[in-house]
Amino acid sequence: EVQLVESGGGLIQPGGSLRLSCVASGFTVSGNYMSWVRQAPGKGLEWVSVIYSDDTTYHTDSVKGRFTISRDNSKNTLYLQMNSLRAEDTAVYFCARDREVAGPGWYYYYVDVWGKGTSVTVSS
Amino acid sequence: QPVLTQSSSASASLGSSVKLTCTLSSGHSTYIIAWHQQQPGKAPRYLMRVGNGGGYTKGSGVPDRFSGSSSGADRYLTISNLQSEDEADYYCETWDTNTRVFGGGAKLTVL
Numbered sequence: 001e002v003q004l005v006e007s008g009g010g011l012i013q014p015g016g017s018l019r020l021s022c023v024a025s026g027f028t029v030s031g032n033y034m035s036w037v038r039q040a041p042g043k044g045l046e047w048v049s050v051i052y053s054d055d056t057t058y059h060t061d062s063v064k065g066r067f068t069i070s071r072d073n074s075k076n077t078l079y080l081q082m083n084s085l086r087a088e089d090t091a092v093y094f095c096a097r098d099r100e101v102a103g104p105g106w107y108y109y110y111v112d113v114w115g116k117g118t119s120v121t122v123s124s
Numbered sequence: 125q126p127v128l129t130q131s132s133s134a135s136a137s138l139g140s141s142v143k144l145t146c147t148l149s150s151g152h153s154t155y156i157i158a159w160h161q162q163q164p165g166k167a168p169r170y171l172m173r174v175g176n177g178g179g180y181t182k183g184s185g186v187p188d189r190f191s192g193s194s195s196g197a198d199r200y201l202t203i204s205n206l207q208s209e210d211e212a213d214y215y216c217e218t219w220d221t222n223t224r225v226f227g228g229g230a231k232l233t234v235l
Contacts, residue, residue, distance in 0.1 A: 035224060037168075045160075045168065045215050047224035058222040094167060098224075101156060101173060101181075109219045110158035112170045112183060 002026035004095045004115030011121045016085050022078040022095030022115055030073040033098035033109055036080045038091035039117075046091075049080060050098065063089075085122045092117040126152035128216050128227035135233040136206055144201045144230050146216030153197035155218045162229075163212040171214075174199045206234050 008020040020036070036048040049059045049069035057069050068081040078095055099112035127149035136142035148155050154176045160168040172182040172192050180192030189207075193200045203210055211234040216227040 037224075037226075044213075044229040045162075045217075045226040047226065050222070050224065060223070108156045108173075109224070110156070110170075110173055110217055111160065111168075111224070112158075114160075114167045114169060116167045 002097075002113055004097065004113060006093065006095050006115045006118040009093065009118030009120045011123065012085055013124050014086060014122055016122075017081070017083045018085065018120060020080040020082065020093055020095075020118055020120070022080075024076045024078065024097075027097070028073070029071045029076055029078050033100070034069075034071065034078045035096045035098055035111065036069060036078075037094045037096050037111070037114075038089075038120075039094070040088075040091045043091075045094075048093070051078070082120070085120075087122050090120060090122045092119050125220050125223060126155055126218055126225055128157065128218060128225055130214075130216060130227040130230045132228065133231045133233070135235055137235045138206055138208065140206055141202060141204045142206060142232065144203075144214050144232070146199045146201075146227050148197040148199070148218070150197075152218075152220075155220075157199045158217045159192065159199075159201045160215045160217060161212050162215065163209070168215065171201065174201075203232075208234055210234055 003025045006022045035050045051069045066084045094117045095115035096111040097113040098109045129147040158173045159171040162168045170183040174180045174192035178194040189204045
């Protein structure tokens with residue numbers, strides 16, 4: 001069964017650091033594009049970061065320089081290192097697998113597997 | 125970067141049908157989008173992807189009551205024979221170079 005299980009969330013003070021983990025089963029993180037998506041309380045979904053199969057990474061502007069996405073292929077695990085946390089980073093963080101669809105001269109990616117999420121609260 | 129626009133809410137009666145709309149911004153009308161369902165207190169779930177030709181591909185286990193279609197810059201999610209468990213938030217998603225974009229979500233109420 002294809003599954004993603006996040007962990008590592010919690011209550012952290014502003015300016016602090018936290019590392020989220022996401023263990024995959026039923027597929028390999030190394031062979032897929034993997035993303036983190038967050039949802040602030042009562043709000044919609046917001047894409048945070050992506051890591052490609054060649055280890056290239058991208059982050060949304062609001063977390064650039066503070067968050068780092070990475071993976072450990074031997075553990076089939078995705079990570080999100082979050083530094084200099086702010087109150088506005090408070091959210092449930094979902095791990096997600098990206099699926100590719102391609103045609104002549106074009107390609108797209110979309111999330112086809114979601115984890116259950118881990119909650120991060122940044123507060124003093 | 126594309127912008128996805130969704131109506132914030134919709135409602136329909138048990139057993140009826142509802143059609144949710146996701147509109148792509150100007151210059152992005154050919155983009156493929158994905159629909160996701162988020163039931164209260166749960167994680168999102170992938171439902172289907174919808175292309176600009178109207179074709180759609182559903183995820184595993186998605187009931188036949190769910191279908192997709194397209195017209196111009198609009199991508200649709202139609203739910204037939206509405207059930208109580210269909211009451212949820214529905215998000216559309218698309219991709220642009222090195223980023224992903226979500227619509228604001230639509231809250232569906234089943235009356």
